[in-house]
Structures are given as structure tokens and as C-alpha cells.
Amino acid sequence: MMPEFAVFEDSESNVRSYCRSFPAKFEKAAGSKLFDVGGKEWLDFLSGAGSLNYGHNHPAMRKKLLEYIDGGGIVNSLDFYTTAKEEFIRLFKECILVPRGLDYKMQFCGPTGTNSVEAAVKLAKKVTGRKGVVSFSNSYHGMSAGSMSVSASFKKRNEEYLNPNWVTFLPFSGFSGLDNEFEFIRTMLTSPGSGIAKPAAFIVELVQGEGGINVAAPEWVKAICGLAKELGALVIVDEIQSGCGRTGKFFSFEHYGIQPDLVCLSKSISGYGIPMSLLLMKADLDQWDPGEHNGTFRGFNYGFITGAETLRLFWCGRAFEEDLKDVAGILGNRLQGFCRTYPGVVAGYRALGMFAGLVMNDASTARKVQEACFDSGLILETCGPDGNVVKFLPPINISHEDLSAGLNLLDRVLARVG
Numbered sequence: 299m300m301p302e303f304a305v306f307e308d309s310e311s312n313v314r315s316y317c318r319s320f321p322a323k324f325e326k327a328a329g330s331k332l333f334d335v336g337g338k339e340w341l342d343f344l345s346g347a348g349s350l351n352y353g354h355n356h357p358a359m360r361k362k363l364l365e366y367i368d369g370g371g372i373v374n375s376l377d378f379y380t381t382a383k384e385e386f387i388r389l390f391k392e393c394i395l396v397p398r399g400l401d402y403k404m405q406f407c408g409p410t411g412t413n414s415v416e417a418a419v420k421l422a423k424k425v426t427g428r429k430g431v432v433s434f435s436n437s438y439h440g441m442s443a444g445s446m447s448v449s450a451s452f453k454k455r456n457e458e459y460l461n462p463n464w465v466t467f468l469p470f471s472g473f474s475g476l477d478n479e480f481e482f483i484r485t486m487l488t489s490p491g492s493g494i495a496k497p498a499a500f501i502v503e504l505v506q507g508e509g510g511i512n513v514a515a516p517e518w519v520k521a522i523c524g525l526a527k528e529l530g531a532l533v534i535v536d537e538i539q540s541g542c543g544r545t546g547k548f549f550s551f552e553h554y555g556i557q558p559d560l561v562c563l564s565k566s567i568s569g570y571g572i573p574m575s576l577l578l579m580k581a582d583l584d585q586w587d588p589g590e591h592n593g594t595f596r597g598f599n600y601g602f603i604t605g606a607e608t609l610r611l612f613w614c615g616r617a618f619e620e621d622l623k624d625v626a627g628i629l630g631n632r633l634q635g636f637c638r639t640y641p642g643v644v645a646g647y648r649a650l651g652m653f654a655g656l657v658m659n660d661a662s663t664a665r666k667v668q669e670a671c672f673d674s675g676l677i678l679e680t681c682g683p684d685g686n687v688v689k690f691l692p693p694i695n696i697s698h699e700d701l702s703a704g705l706n707l708l709d710r711v712l713a714r715v716g
């Protein structure tokens with residue numbers, strides 16, 4: 299046991315996980331950097347698992363938050379009407395929904411992503427009067443029982459705890475390697491002899507994060523949406539990790555020209571790492587009775603304050619999306635370069651915008667790369683069912699300088715490992 303971690307290792311549950319890959323005692327953070335108690339510095343390309351898309355402690359957000367606290371702003375308000383929530387809703391509508399031609403109603407859920415998934419699935423079942431949900435291979439939607447039931451990842455599934463009844467897993471885009479992958483899905487869901495009842499909903503991440511940065515093909519997504527319509531099922535897009543600009547657009551579904559029936563958002567929606575979770579629903583689907591999906595922390599106003607500032611800073615207008623193209627271009631080019639330079643260890647890369655993964659030949663190499671990066675000052679996570687994908691979630695507003703510094707560091711590590 300490391301004496302400096304004794305308090306945690308003695309008293310905190312064995313369930314802790316990230317701290318095992320990143321053994322340091324962190325104290326401060328700014329932008330894309332983290333600092334430990336001794337002042338050692340890391341570039342953070344994990345960004346709170348996508349909850350810090352705009353980096354740590356953004357100064358303008360911090361200022362707004364401090365002003366709000368200083369002014370005696372209400373903290374937790376259940377689902378009372380508050381000025382902070384009003385401003386967030388107004389800006390979300392004005393900057394996100396209206397310019398994209400979206401007419402969604404907004405449901406504030408309990409504070410983490412999984413609660414939005416629970417709400418989406420529950421609402422889809424209520425609206426359609428059906429029980430079944432179709433989910434996809436390598437999906438991950440959260441750790442509460444309902445969300446885990448629609449998650450394929452065996453790393454996370456706990457069969458004793460969850461309720462797999464009525465969940466059908468079918469191949470995600472490209473999973474089977476078969477040319478007629480969609481035809482298989484269609485047959486399973488339309489043939490009277492397949493044993494699968496018409497589902498209430500399809501739930502899908504268009505770019506699977508935990509599943510290994512798998513980017514769905516546009517024709518597959520269009521076909522799934524068409525099939526859902528034909529079956530009278532709803533399409534739930536889980537944007538919890540892929541949303542809030544991560545893929546280069548505010549929603550990943552904008553790349554596909556679709557408008558999902560239900561959209562789950564969380565992680566970076568508050569912009570500052572403050573827990574917040576949102577379900578967007580087409581207006582006619584808002585068939586909830588008052589209080590039917592309740593929760594104490596649905597009105598954490600600090601999140602509304604920093605979330606509203608995030609919208610003002612980055613999303614009122616389209617300029618930020620242009621900046622995103624530049625940084626994503628840098629990231630993509632460098633990852634492509636690593637594939638060429640280190641073919642002995644790197645098998646390929648997958649990316650949409652600033653959501654990227656470097657596919658290593660095996661999990662142990664990915665782990666070695668992660669450890670060596672951490673020792674040298676770069677925080678990176680691994681993902682995928684085989685643990686062989688090094689995942690890139692740098693802040694999406696990262697400076698070109700910090701992005702290049704992190705990638706140069708990785709280059710040196712790959713040169714050693716490869």
C-alpha cells in the first residue's frame with residue numbers, strides 16, 4: 299500500500315476504479331491540465347469521462363458560478379421554477395434547438411446520465427404500450443438496473459442484478475462484418491417466426507464510447523430509423539458521451555440527418571463538470587403524469603448557471619463548430635500518422651470529431667501505453683470489449699499547443715513500446 303493513498307485504500311470501497319489506473323492525489327485543475335499535491339502536471343485527455351468537454355474550471359463559468367453563489371442564488375430547487383433554470387431553458391432553445399429545427403421538450407432528470415436512460419426507456423414503454431427494447435452489441439448506457447439491462451458490455455453487466463427480460467441485442471453497425479447486417483436485423487424484427495415482439499424502442503449510441511469508439515455507418519443509422527418507423531417503435535439516441543460537441547457537432551445525430559424521438563444528454567451539459575442530466579422528447583411524446591419520473595436532484599441550479607454560460611460561450615452561433623473542425627483535424631491526422639509509423643503495435647484508429655480511439659494490437663499493449671503516458675504526464679483511458687483501444691477525450695476547446703504536446707508525448711511512448 300502506498301502511504302499517501304492510505305485513507306482511500308483503508309476506507310473507500312474496493313469498487314473504485316479510475317484511481318487504480320491513475321495513482322496520484324490530485325489537487326487542482328485548469329483547462330486541459332491536472333495537478334497533484336506535489337505540483338506534478340498531467341495533460342488530461344480523459345476529461346472526466348467526457349463530462350469536462352470544455353476543460354477544468356473554465357474561468358468565465360467559474361465567475362458566473364461564484365457570482366451566483368455570492369448573490370445567494372438558490373442551490374437545490376427540486377423542480378421549482380427558478381431564474382437559473384429559466385435562463386438555461388431559454389438559451390438551450392435559442393442556441394441549440396431552434397437553429398437545428400428541433401422541437402423537443404426538456405425533462406430534467408436525476409443528476410447522472412443513467413437516470414436519463416431510465417426515463418427514456420420508461421417513457422417509450424408507456425407511450426407505445428409495449429415492453430421490448432432493442433439495443434446493440436457493445437453498447438453501454440449506465441449502471442442502474444434498467445440502463446445496465448440495455449447495455450451489452452459484459453465488463454459492466456451483472457446478470458444477477460439486472461433484468462434482461464424483453465431486451466434484444468442485435469449487431470451494431472459493422473459488428474458482424476457481414477454485408478447483409480441490416481437485413482439480418484430486419485428479418486429478426488419483422489418475421490413472425492423470429493420470436494421477437496415489436497419493440498417499444500431502439501436505443502443506440504451513434505458513436506459507442508465504452509464499446510471502443512465505434513462510429514455507426516450513415517446508411518445503417520438511416521435503415522434503423524426507417525425500420526423503427528415501420529414497426530411503430532421509438533428511436534432513443536444516447537448522446538451522454540457523444541453529445542455536447544464531442545463529435546464536432548452539438549449532437550452526434552446531426553451527422554446522420556436524423557431527428558431521434560428521444561435524446562439522452564448528461565456529462566458535459568453543465569459545461570463545468572457539475573452533475574446534470576436531461577431527456578429531450580418530441581413534444582407529442584410528453585405523456586408523463588406529473589411526478590411520474592421524479593428525483594430529488596433535478597434542480598441543481600449550479601449546473602443551470604454554468605450550463606447557460608457554456609451555451610453563451612460556445613453554442614450561440616456556429617463559429618465554435620469551425621474551431622472544432624481544426625482541432626479534430628489535428629487529432630485525426632496525428633492518429634493516422636501513428637498507424638503508419640507504428641504498424642507493429644497500432645492496428646488502426648476510429649474517430650468522429652474529438653471522439654477518437656487508437657486501436658492497439660492487444661489489451662496489454664494498450665495498458666502499457668496508458669501506464670507509460672501516465673508516468674510521462676498524460677492521462678488516457680482504454681476502452682472496447684477487449685480493452686485494446688486507447689481512447690481520446692481531450693477537452694474540445696483544447697489549445698492546439700496542448701493537443702500537440704499530448705500527442706507528442708504519446709508519440710514518444712509509442713516509439714518506446716513499439
Ligand SMILES: Cc1ncc(COP(=O)(O)O)c(C=O)c1O
Pocket residue numbers: 347410411412413415438439440441503507508536537538539540564565
Ligand atoms: C453512452 C453512455 N450512456 C450512459 C452513461 C451513464 O452515465 P452516468 O455514468 O452519468 O450515469 C455513460 C457513462 O459513461 C455513457 O457513456
